[in-house]
Amino acid sequence: MKLSDRFLRSTLALVIAGLSTGSAFAAQITDWNLDNVVVSGPDSDGNYFSTIYDKAPVDSSANTNGYIKYDLDEGAEPGLKVVNDAPVGVSGSPVDNCIMAAGSATCNGEFQSGKRFKLDQTEVGPIDLVFDLSGNSLNEDNDGLYRVFQKYGNSTGGTLGGFNIGLGFGIGDTFEYSSEGDGLSFVDFGEEPKGSEFSSLFAQGLFGEDEERDRLRGYFSGERSGFGLDLVNEDLFQTTGLFGGEFGYEALFGDWMSYSMAPDGYFYDDDGDPSTDAVLMAHFDAATGKWIMNRALDADGNILTTAEGNEGDQYDSIADVEDALAAQASNLELAACPDEAVPGTACLAGTDAIEDLAKFNVSYFIDPVNLDLFSNPFNLDQDLGGRETFTLRISAVRSVAVPEPSTLALFATGLVVLLGRRRAGRSKGITA
Known part of the structure; x- marks a missing residue:
């Protein structure tokens, strides 16, 4: 089904909902909900941090596994924003709506204009980004989809093996994954999506080639490198390992390194x-x-x-x-x-x-068009003007140590069981 047809169908549902007692109502993402976020800074480098917790921060037992980092030269508080009915701009892959870095950049702004919010993982547990929803109408030709412009960094102090990203409701121990067919999902662009649709790539300045923009070939390789992605179901995708060839990331550096490990x-x-x-x-x-x-x-x-x-x-x-x-x-x-x-x-x-060896760009789309606003158990107000939320859960995966062959032999015979398991500076010149 074409996206325009899909939007027409959701618009019809919206009209019907407004004229009847039915519960279906098209959903629009309005804001990043900060109920589980604390903003701090600046640090000595001028960076600000929106730290994300698994409970309301007033709870002394609240824990954090990451933050969104930004500065006031390029960004703005709180580091992330939601844009609806985006201006057309000059982007080669225009979108109608997006979740992106707060600041002057727009969804369809020019290449390297600072669209990506910078999310750093500080511990391996999940990071829950909560978003507010409403039934407000979008422009008539708006497809209702939201592109996510994310940059994802490892600040855990150790290597990571990958990540997964899911959709659901609630935070921390109360989180529940979205169910199949509930109207909230990621967008499946098929077997070979464009990099702007569904991808996880290290900066082109390190790995890749962009003849269209007449840019330098990647410093380490002319072949793109990043994590393969698998859409497990409509509400969850995960990494399938690193790719990149002879001089790809894994071949040169192994698992996804932390900032403190970057050469x-x-x-x-x-x-x-x-x-x-x-x-x-x-x-x-x-x-x-x-x-x-x-x-x-x-x-x-x-x-x-x-x-x-x-x-x-x-x-x-x-x-x-x-x-x-x-x-x-x-x-x-x-x-x-x-x-x-x-x-x-x-x-x-x-x-x-070389800070960009510890972070990469993740691109994907969220579709909330047909989400039933009134059946969500985390609805904060059952009235039409109330606030509804959903959660984008981002989780890192630990690296898995591979035993030496001799160790494997010992393990196989049951003699031994092994369970085993510089600083971070500002990267220059490696934009993607």
Whole structure:
């Protein structure tokens, strides 16, 4: 069924509901419900945090497994917003409604305009984002679907094996998954959805190629890398493992690492503009103790991608990396970036953690069009003007340690049973 047909059917249900005593009523997502959220900050880096709890925070037994992080340069309190009847904009994949980062960006804004809210997992348990619903009408040609623009980071201090995301009602111990056919679901786009529809991908600046936008090939690989996703049922999807080929994420780094585990990189500011991202030129490989440079500069300071994985030129120190870049850009006088930026003047931005190795983009759609607002047990007000809610539950999955072959043999014979189981800096130049 086409989405437009689906909307017409839900609109008809809405009209019928308004003219009868029936309980069906089309649902519109209105706001992020903050009853289980505490906003704090700024920290020393200017970041604010909307910490999400499993109970109302006034309860002393309330626990948290994550937060949404934002700053006031690009974002706004509380870090997430719901947009209905979105302006058309310039996006190549336009949507009618979305859940996105709070701030000036819009659902259909230009590429890399700051649409994704930044959710960090701090413990392995579930993070429950609650949303308010109403029966308000959307525009006539609105399909009623909501694209979720999410960036998902690991701040647990250890590796993670994947994640799952589900729809339901309530929070913490009171959470119940949405039932089949209740009108609330994820959108199934078929066997091969577009990346903008249903995907979980590390930044293209690290893994991938985008010839359409004439961007640099990914630093580690020209092949996209991320988590495969499986729509288990209409209310739950989960990861199926990492993909990416010879130089994909898993091949180079193993399981999904935490921010504190991300290696350092060396960055080059090609335009002298602090509001744009500097570009990753080299990374530190702990296994060899070497700085590996997969990118180089031509004589005019233009960036070239010359290698993948750990196959780039090796250097013993940061100073050697800087000397190599300065020698390559022979027509420039490269120096460290000054405290006061000089627009248009390329400079050496120095080292920082490659933070985007600990986070990735997740894209999916929620369909609340046919949700029965009056049958939900978590309805806060049975009147037509009351507030109704649903929950988006996001949960990380622990890494599973794989025993050595000798250990497996011992386990098989019943002799032994083994149950086993740098800092985080601001990433530059790895936007997706």
